Amino acid sequence: MTQSNRIAGGQIDRTRTLSFTFDGVAYRGHPGDTLASALLANGVRLMGRSFKYHRPRGPISAGSEEPNALVELREGARREPNTRATVAELFDGLSADSQNRWPSLSFDAMSIKDRLSSFLTAGFYDTTFRWPASFWEKVYEPIIRKAAGLGAMSRLEDPDQYDKGFLHCDLLIIGAGPAGLAAALSAGRAGAQVILADEDFRMGGRLNAETHEVGGMTGAGWAVQAVSELSHMPNVRLMPRTTIIAAVDHGIYGAVERVSDHLAVPAPGKPRQILWRIYSRRAILAGGATERPIAFENNDRPGIMLAGALRAYANRWGVAVGRRAAIFTNNDDGLRTAADLKAKGVEVRVIDVRKGEEVVDSSGRLGLKSVTIRSGGRLETFPCEALGVSGGWNPNVNVASHHRGRPVWEPAIEAFVPGQGDIPGLAAAGAAAGRFSTRAALETGAAAAEEALSDLGLAVPARDLPQAEDGAYAIEPKWYVAGGKGRAWIDQQNDVTLKDVKLAHQENYTSVEHLKRYTTLGMATDQGKTANVLGLAVMAGLTGKSIPETGTTIYRPPYTPVAMGTLAGRSRGQEFKPKRLTPSHHWASEQGAVFVEVGMWLRAQWLPRPGETTWRESVDREVLQTRRSVGICDVTTLGKIDIQGRDAAAFLDKVYANNFASLAVGKCRYGLMLREDGIVYDDGTTARLGEHEYVMTTTTANAVLVFRNLEYARQCLYPDMDVQLISTTEAWAQFSVAGPNARRLLQKIVDQDISDAALPYMGCKEITVCGGLRARIFRISFSGELAYEIAVPTRYGDALIREMVAQGAEFDAVVYGTEALGVMRVEKGHVAGNELNGQSSALNMGLGKMVSRKKDSIGMVLSQREGMTDPDGYRLVGVKPVNSAEKLTAGSHFLDKGAAPVMANDLGWLTSVVYSPHLGSSIALGYLKKGDERRGARLRSVNLLAKTEVEVEIVSPHFFDPEGERLRG
Amino acid sequence: MAEHRLKPLTPLGHDRPETVSIGPVTLTEVVDQALASLAARQGREEEVAQKAKAAGIPLPAAARAEPGTPYGAFWLSEQSWMVEAPYASHEDIRAILLPLFGDAASITEQTDAWVRFDVSGSDLSAMFERLCNVDLRAAPDNLATRTVIEHMGCYLVRRARDRLSVFGARSSAAALWHALETAAHSAY
Amino acid sequence: MIINHPILGPRDAQEFVYLGDAGLIERPDGLAEGAVDAFHDYLYLRDNPAGEHRELWYHEQGDRSWLVVTRNTLTHEITRVELARDVARAKGRSK
């Protein structure tokens, strides 16, 4: 195809030609083109279909406000639906397809909906699709859902990388048009740290689209010069292709930098986009203004555009959308478009509302062929390929309203401007503030910068602004052309018409929020940038209220839509959360261990040996070998908190429900920690290493939370206690060594005597191992076996497990994982995660006596409330199947024999289930109503999800060595 | 150093520390350093300051680090610091510090709780602005601050304009190393 | 949001963990008469004002200090930041 509509001029690089395809057809354009400008240059006006009626559409804008020209950009896993052709930068090899059409863009079978539009007015879902009654879910909704949406996802993993980052500045300037550039020059020259961000790939804003001079040169030329000066200032960061998406609290702005979207693929190691959080002390919104249309019948045909866009395509991109054009305007700016087009040789007809003229209709199914003009009571047809419509300009107030401040109506320009002080530290300048001339933009930009500088205590430089036009902007409000029989579009993408607004009014959906929700006005991908003010002006007319009385809906972030990948950054896939590896991880990997995620940690779940085909075989072996001889398990993940200070003992008495003051130096004690509401929070052993020195262990899951709570108690509740805290979880590699041969194995490792006399049950010691490495040993057990935990500096953890395995060979020592750990703790009746569920009291767990009422510990008082001391409440029990061959399932509920499966008969549930190789049976812990009184009872354990049930016997939770002889051995 | 038969592993899981250069920066895993936290006990703050001075242990101000031989230190929280010393001479750093402070301070072994990666090169801010919310351009050359890198709590200790140390939890050394490498590739 | 830490200066609120109303500092005496009622009101009832709110934040990714932040719940404006330990002492809390 030839670039039939390419005319002279523009800021494109005609020395280079870029090839691209649209719907499979090859075209050519130039660097500096957008996809839309290049297609228009090639005579292509039809670029998309509307959402509801599948109406043929072309671009109406030349910027990010575009509702119509949405395409699926790129192919394969990089396919990107709903991409605005008006901002997609052309690159060589670009490929795009139209969307929301079948089978093709020019013939779309779904446009039948356009013919049925009488039935599909606003609110049609609510009133239409319930006839007959049962048809909604079975018939209508599946059809509607199939037709939903615009573009299609590839359903493939996004191959690109995204980054996130943080920037800091004195002054953030949003928009690099004349106001933004003037502000940046002032602030930059004053030495402030400045960030100048613009969503366009070419800085200069509207100057790039205009013909008037600035400082004796073209506006675009002046912009180039200004950018050049700024680029030499080390205190100024220029960020083209960067959209400020959100203004959040305290001067923080979200920004998206499109690093690689103008390339076929990102360079290796480089991100596609970066999400920046910009921390600014002051900010200036210089984001310009957006033109708005006037609604008239069939105002949505390809070739009908905003007048300023028509001008931009001609001036910036050297594109005449048509050789014959009409301009429909209610303001002076529309006349400028007419003048610029005429100067480029386009035949132009002006229809000026202020002269009593209006456009009442158009023709051309897939592209504009003519417009019908009413002038002095006469109708006439003007053949043209392009119509520029200008209903006035709306300042881009969006970002200034992100704190839900409402913009203010400015009658002189018939538009909303940002409210003063809606966002602390943010001021608007230029067209964004409703100051439309270039001169005013430069002046207000500089003034805003000067104000920011003096706020920041920086010297304000003398103002040095170039000459620029200061033309007037006269406007006569005109929102729609009355009297049409057909449809006049307000929100083009969502197909909201004048008639829909009238219907909303008729049904009393007159608040702007109701209007939006009832008609979907402004809910399309452009968020109503061209439609919202028009829609509410129409509603204002219908209700007889003024526009400011009618008000606006809330402007919500983001300013333009943002890729999910950008918001997620690098936190995805395996890198969603960092991995924490245990000291024995490398060794366990070599053994072929199966790992399981425990919070951020990866722990060995079991370590299969050759020949073992099921996990149960491995776990059974690990348990039996441990109970028969000795087993080793990495328990480094348990939280360890070093607690020191003169008041450490008193402090422990506050945070633990049981008594700690009486713990002797060199001993450990099991501690029970409650929340202030009396529910059990955490448990673990705490060892007294010295007079004023303890090390507390927490569960793996709660390590961080317990530390936080201890700091809370220390600083907020007991500020004068002399206590110092620091985490030592990572400093020590800690292993549990359990089983009848535990001492014999460890005695080969430990340099000192660890006989029962030297290190009795619940004793602890600082020792050395392997010939002098400092270490700690704790004689504690959660398996019911003679057991120790031994800790060495983490860098030696790998060596220690290798040493223990080697030294343990003579005992047939085994290394076990978390599954075997779980089996042994259930056999012994120790509560763990499934029982410590944040809903259970010490009484529920059979630990009620541990809560001392003689001291004021956290949670003591509220644990005594009637609901928590209910004698009929849940108690921890052990559960065995009556037939030991039957399998229990955790989460099954207890029912009495013969009781119907309804909640009124529910007696509790099984919390943890394991297979005990020791007992040769599935066993469980559970919470059972009046569990203490039901020992020996036979109940049903029912799993209604699998429709299975097992007859069970309620037993003591201590399945294994209930007298505790082994662990004291 | 104690004579024992166990062989240490670096935080990244190797026999020797890693190092890599990407663009203008070099990342290095540092293992020859001992660490202990030092916290003054209530009412003993003056005494701790005097004893530290006598022992040549710097106690820098909030959010600052101070180098020294053999002891350097960086600030952790009010009246608490991380003391740094060479590993070869101070493997059991707590045992060395305890007698210097008696019961005036709480001292806790921290050497192996952390992995230390040093990053050196020009324009470090281009890399670190993609990692954490610290304004290195404005920060002093002796900054010591806690921050978050890819969900990982870290200490950032600036040694000079063009050199800093990142301390992260030892267990997530590989994840932190990967984050640093990725950011360096992205930035340069 | 940015919290102006009394020791460290402005820090992003993301480094902090939020707890709630600073009234939680004023924990009743658990051994006193009527402690259950006192603890009920203390733990469960809130003023929850639309306006100025004194609240506890913990600088977990910082110096681990608990702070009392005075913040407007309508605008998020922060007018005062104190160390919780100082506030607790001022309220007579000790050991």
Next chain:
Amino acid sequence: MFGTGRYSGWRVVKEALTGHKGWKPAWRDPEPQKSYDYIVIGGGGHGLATAYYLAKEFRQARIAVLEKGYLGGGNVGRNTTIIRSNYLLDGNEPFYEFSLKLWEGLEQDFNYNAMVSQRGILNLIHTDAQRDAFTRRGNAMILNGADADLLDREQVRAMYPFLNFDNARFPIKGALMQRRGGTVRHDAVAWGYARGADQRGVDLIQNCEVIGIRTENGHVTGVDTTRGFIGAKKVGVAVAGSSSRVMSHVGMRLPIESHVLQAFVSEGLKPLIDGVMTYGAGHFYVSQSDKGGLVFGGDIDGYNTYAQRGNMPVVEDVAEGGMSLMPMIGRARLLRTWGGVMDMSMDGSPIIDRTDIGGLYFNGGWCYGGFKATPASGWCFAHLLATDRPHETATAYRFDRFRKGLMIDEKGQGAQPNLH
């Protein structure tokens, strides 16, 4: 009878052919009367449903709903539209199951298509402990008369092959599914209740903010509003998000904090996700609307606020969860975020109860789960207002449960509202 006339298929055809001239206002805009038997404060979903059921089921007359802004402008107009009854605890599950059954009959009940769509909700499982907990919950649901299924990994993969099954930090191990869960068009719920209440003579009074509650001898007598004093025999407060503000008029402190929950919608996309899904290893849940937008959300921002807007950390956290669960959404774009103020209660469960003041009743503390509760909340509150007795499915929702230690704490987080 007031109102708009019945909506029927025939009516739609007729209106289409006659240019839609026959549609009448969906509700009137009456001036407030001097007094009412019942005043419901709050014209959101729960308040409108309360008035509707008071009029329809309990045959009460002289009812007004007072709304400070526009009808349906609270969280009913600002949520992720999910309905479900997949609760664990006895205090909750019968109530939510009652609500789900009301949803199932709602459209015929008020002759308005709220687009109730039961396409199923999946709670993904990533750990063995989660599977145990979901098994317990699924059984509790069935015991309460609801439906539940436990799916294994391959069953989940068959439904959503594009989830991250092969390279996940926290692999998907299965899911708890409630097939009767789904979504409802949120605005239509408010409008349906409003229409129905209006037709039954309820005065729906917009732009009427309550600025005081008057009592005499410990009994309520009426409310002061921006449109003057309005007398009432009974006043029901259903203003979740503003509960503490309204109840402060009578000096009541509540076991409630106000927090912001952000929600998100993507650009319209061709059909991708049929039902509702929650990620079990991060803060992310998602469904796809009938217009093609992915509607998703995550955790609350976590600090007290009435500002109805959030900050970036939560936006990023939610996106991270979404990308980790569905790596193919990287190039889908977030279109819009919004924030709603939640009544976060001390145990994560609501309150529907009398107060110490005669004739003054309270409904609130819905946390971020109020939308799905709308029908049952309205019904149960109407029941309480009309009969002075709690409805049988809402007996646990009392203020005194905290004093008695009978918390209904689904997540097991204790008295910290931002963790529920």
